[in-house]
Amino acid sequence: MQGMPLLIKNVTVLTLDAAGTILENANVAIAGRTICGLGEAPPGFEPDEVIDGYNHLAVPGFFNAHCHSPMTFERGWAEDLPLERWFNERIWVAESALTSDDVYWGAALAACEMIRGGCVGFNDHYFYMDRVAEVAAEAGLKASLTWCQFGLGGDKEVGADLAGSLAFVDRWQGAADGRIRTVLGPHSPYVCPPAFLREVSALAREHNLPLHIHLAESPEQVQNSLAAHGLTPTAHLAACGVFDGPCIAAHALCLTPDDVALLAEHGVSVAHCPITYMKLAMGVNDLGPLLAAGVNVALGTDGPGSNNDMDMKAVVRTAALLQKYHTQNAEALAGDLPLRLATANGARAMGFGESGELAVGRAADLVLFDLDRPHLYPRHNLVANLVHAARGSDVTHVIVDGRLIYRDGDILTLDEAKIMAQADRRARRMVSQKLRIVREYKG
């Protein structure tokens, strides 16, 4: 379902074009799924809806390049724990009680958060992904989706084998007017055996599908990979053919200079999720060498079990702050760069290259921020205000593929009240189920 012709009048536009052009008092005309006028509307343009853009800022919408959206159900469920205990004692145990319906409502809750925070697309890696695809279709969001694959056999009801993953691809590739894209999702080099990584990589090339995988999250993973394969996790994935086609590598925190060169050479996108790294005390990497090598670095929320929310605006600010802090260089990730990572780079990583810049002919994936808030005065530097002071809650309108899906506090595509009620009820049930499972396990 595409939008009606839409005109945003008298708005300030942060185009995020190569020159960083900012237009004042501009009109943005949208027809179908495309921006058809910028500055002035085209002659004879007759909008069905006019949005008053006075004292608002139009910017390209955010693309959340790595998340596990149904994990909203685990928000607050695994607090103040290091990665290993976080996963083994809390996350995995709760997820053992997960149902397909839980995934639907958990992803729907995440979609509400993402839309309210100015996100137009997300890259999701989880289970029961048909249900996440349903949510993306209903919500009006763009999405790049994959079943998480362990490659170890195991619980068929949760993990997808490759045949199941390909069936998912058949059902959803290009669905929702092309807003939904599918990929293949081997979990990580530490969970997937090399033969499986080779098989899934070959299948991805055969079916022209990108891959989405976790990479090099800790020094221990690097040590283990060196011991098992004689290669860093990055070199190991390259050797298995994982990088022979488009790939999003989530995290990629522990990289040698050779690893960085490999990622650049293969055009791998890296999804950087700074709030998780801080919350789980994982450490972080300097993005400078990746960016200097030309690697496409994007930003993600990760799952709300670690973040604890789906707020890309918070990720943008935290990414800038953490890079400055980590590199002891206040000039790191300066200016509009964190915004570009969260918009054009995310869109490119997910295969939505038509997004990420406001220009005639580009996708109408944009959001409006209300500038009439005390924390957004004065206007010395609109970009700095957006990166460091604006909040997700300042977003007033979200347009995806030319369709208005959020307006002044109302999500126009989802029943938010019902979703919140369902999510609360189901998360409680999942946890009580989980407690039953733990009691049985402990005898």
Place this chain on the structure above:
Amino acid sequence: MQGMPLLIKNVTVLTLDAAGTILENANVAIAGRTICGLGEAPPGFEPDEVIDGYNHLAVPGFFNAHCHSPMTFERGWAEDLPLERWFNERIWVAESALTSDDVYWGAALAACEMIRGGCVGFNDHYFYMDRVAEVAAEAGLKASLTWCQFGLGGDKEVGADLAGSLAFVDRWQGAADGRIRTVLGPHSPYVCPPAFLREVSALAREHNLPLHIHLAESPEQVQNSLAAHGLTPTAHLAACGVFDGPCIAAHALCLTPDDVALLAEHGVSVAHCPITYMKLAMGVNDLGPLLAAGVNVALGTDGPGSNNDMDMKAVVRTAALLQKYHTQNAEALAGDLPLRLATANGARAMGFGESGELAVGRAADLVLFDLDRPHLYPRHNLVANLVHAARGSDVTHVIVDGRLIYRDGDILTLDEAKIMAQADRRARRMVSQKLRIVREYKG
């Protein structure tokens, strides 16, 4: 001006008492400036206003333990620069064009932000402080205020000498029904000569006033202090008598174990401002040894020239994330501890010990968060949701000293639209003035 009898019905209450008690479906009765009923209203209590607390969370309001509120005028004015260049090339130059009226409107803008974000009190250290006091009185906020003192003579129109500071104390100590407290504010050991520090400390004791000072922000400051005085900045301040009475030391990032012991021994409060430390790439300290030694650690926004906002909720989250990251310990600053730093510890540091906990007989300084937001479901852990997912924009009501000053998006005490317009206009003027000054200086 105190509030009318007020009843909040059916609210969830995070008391932040010693046991961390959470009350469900409770009533909070407020008479005068005090909580007179919690759980049930007292018999015969007749409120003038009833607030429906359904699906809301009542928590003690935040105390911003270190800020320079009029620096809202410099938001976005000094971006992506290290501390020295940030100060010398941008901040100090702009402030050279500052007027008394600018301070009023800048502080008023900050007050709007603080109120909207659930802040009930702030500790401010700047110039033309009569104007900040006017704002605090009008806004209905609690405040601890001081003129910044350099102790080097200099520009009389900006810096206050001690006589001027004491005159400010005479005018404002206990004003606004006791909501305004005054302190003395020598800028820092690196700006104030030892004789001045001794003089201001003696005056503080004589007049029973606390001190508010910057301390140990960088290793260079420690080296310089050792070279000049043979003492760390902390030991030097102790030797000058600065810690002989109540004192808030802002930052205190570079401390030896002996320094920590000195701060604990003298009951010094430390105001920790994590967003500034990240933004300016200053490094941070492990709060663990300070807390273990019993030092009263509080949280602050610092000035919006470095932060870039006055949002204490963002500071609470960032403090927790940065401690976990910096100490490589996901259990650091766990549970409700970051909230306690931002409430009771801040209140105690500023001399408002009646605040910081919701209990009968304590000050009615509290705020309501709307829990009916997608990012605040599910409810596995209300405290974690508040620390890591709730935003300042979720605050719906702010009550200070029993008086409702914010309700559902409306600040009841200030003309926010006028303040935003004035702040924008005046900040532009300040900057153009500054450009003139720089041109003259460069000849």
